[in-house]
Amino acid sequence: MPHVVTQACCGDASCVYACPVNCIHPTPDEPDFGTAEMLYIDPSTCVDCGACVTACPVGAIAPGHRLPEDQRRFTEVNAAQYGENLFVGDVRFPVNMAKRLPLAPVSTPAPLRAGPQHVAIVGSGPSAMYAADELLRLPNVSVTVYERLSLPFGLARFGVAPDHTATRTVMKLFDDIARHERLRILLNVEIGRDLTLDELRERHDAVFWAGGAPTDRPLRIPGTDAHGFAAATSLVGWYNDHPDFADRRFDLSGERVVVIGNGNVALDVARILAADPAALAATTISPTALEALQHKKIREILVVGRRGPREAAFTLPELIGLAESGISVHADPADLAGVDTSASDITEREKLALLRELAERPPVGSEDGAVRIRFAFGLAPHEIRTDDGRVTGVRFERTAVAADGTATPTGEIVDVDAGLVLSAIGYHGVAVPGLPFDPKRGVIPNDDGRVMDGDIPVAGVYVTGWIKRGPTGFIGTNKTDSAQTVASWRHDVEAGLLTAP
Structure with a gap:
């Protein structure tokens, strides 16, 4: 069975140059390399030689028949990029990749024509x-x-x-x-x-x-100076034991956390906050963070985007990783109703198909301390609600999302209670x-x-x-x-x- 690139793909293209049959794309010489969410193996060309496995620095490539259950979707993800008449749900994926030219051989650079x-x-x-x-x-x-x-x-x-x-x-x-x-x-x-x-x-x-x-991009709304509001980058530094954030403390005693932004960092912090601390104990997580997570009272993490699901900033591999993590993850069917996918590329359609699947999943019970992650779209943060200097929630304004992805405020206000609010709108x-x-x-x-x-x-x-x-x-x-x-x-x-x- 052909080899498959999975979620761990770092995109450094070492595998591209190791492949003897030019079946891994996009290559650094192709225009879509800079925008692709990962690299993909053409199942009709792959000869299962394993050269890419050896070259990959993060172990992201494996034979398709050896993929664990939580990575099986990546067989479809790789094949879909090459027009294998693949159906995901009721969606047929057409030919997407342009004709590929043979790769130039990798050579040792000529010596520098200068002194040391x-x-x-x-x-x-x-x-x-x-x-x-x-x-x-x-x-x-x-x-x-x-x-x-x-x-x-x-x-x-x-x-x-x-x-x-x-x-x-x-x-x-x-x-x-x-x-x-x-x-x-x-x-x-x-x-x-x-x-x-x-x-x-x-x-x-x-x-x-x-x-x-x-540093993080600032969220320029009132209330961001309140206790209980933080940049997601500081939480990432905290649970990764970064010296600049090792002494930070986060209030995990509330039942709901709101994450503003829906890129990969937002999905990371939501997943770590929702995960079973026992499962995290075997990772490199900071001991201080692990102890705090063992006493968390969180029951829901709301990941909020200003625009619609088509414009969500997370990548497909990260969404798959979250969906297959065993954590209860949900989307609101109303957010996905009527979303036009006619102009969407394959990756975008796969994201939307998976979000629809998440919207149809039955809720997982909260017994045994289970935590739910929920996506919300079309909500622009208006202010951080506070009481006596502490965060009590977020006031959002609902937006109308046009076909070109622009979000226009509608005037409808939506208040969400929360004990911790994290801004994950990008690095700076x-x-x-x-x-x-x-x-x-x-x-x-x-x-x-x-x-x-x-x-x-x-x-x-x-x-x-x-x-x-x-x-x-x-x-x-x-x-x-x-x-x-x-x-x-x-x-x-x-x-x-x-x-x-």
Whole structure:
């Protein structure tokens, strides 16, 4: 039976180049690579050689006949992308993939046409480690990574949910990179506190800034200063034992939690809050968080989107993972009634089909402390309701969602009681002293990774990862992103464009 890519897919495309028959798509050279929610194996082309299994850094690929029950849906997900006349419910999936061209062979890069180069990378998350790996393919380049925390690998360590054990294994790849003889990782070193940017530039031939998007997008409504409101990013840091959030405390004594936003982070925090603490005990969850979850009184977690189910920000793999987790998950049939799927792509239709299935599932009883996750759509947060400085709920305004996805307030007010409200509307980059910054997008302005001050490149300074492109994509997306930045740097070095700052 053909091999299948599953939920853990990180999208770094290592499997693409390992495949001898070009059956894994989209490839980094195809236009849909940057927007695809995962990679897919063509079941009619796969020869079951297993090369992709060996290449995958997160163990996301398996033979279809060996998939556990909670991952069986991914057989359909992979096949649907290639027009296998597959039916999910009463929906037939047509041919979706364009004609695929043969892949170019993977080759070792030519030596750098310049003298020895010593490059600094600020940050040690996925984009930093992929950039280091690309740089170290050149024999006359050495790299020093500067990390402000006491442990490396950024969001791969502190952002991935503790129960996503397969995804977290990407750190084994980063460990391999870290052992390279021309790479040093300096921990507990913060640029701006222990070393200025100017000092860093003086010490190195070039600087790659890979600081990510370390804060959350603010929710600009009244009441967000009340006790019981928090950014979902802080809860993620708390249960992952991030040093910046280890001392945070969250009130889990209320029966309902509201999560504003419905991206993958929203699904992560909802699932962790709903999960049986006994099941989490075998994961990497923070002991402090585990103890707090063992005493939670939560009975419902409401995940709210401003727009409709078609526009939901979560990915299909994450929705499947939640739906098959054993947790009681529900959607309101009224939210799905009349949703037009005629212009939807295959992935979007599969999401809607699964949401309809969730709407039809019978409720799971709350005996034995079971917690329910419920989706709600078409609700825009208006204010956080409070009493004596503490959160009591959220006031929403219902929206009308047009065919193009725009949401217009209707004036209808919906009040929802809650003891804890989490904002999960996205990450946001922070300004770096001494470098230009776009506060609206939360990125450092750049041209293919070259930091730009207006129309002028900042000599010898480059960016990669979320601080370069914004908080989009997956862990593996940073591989192609970093390769682009390294290519820009290489061009500049060989063209003699790098000058002393």
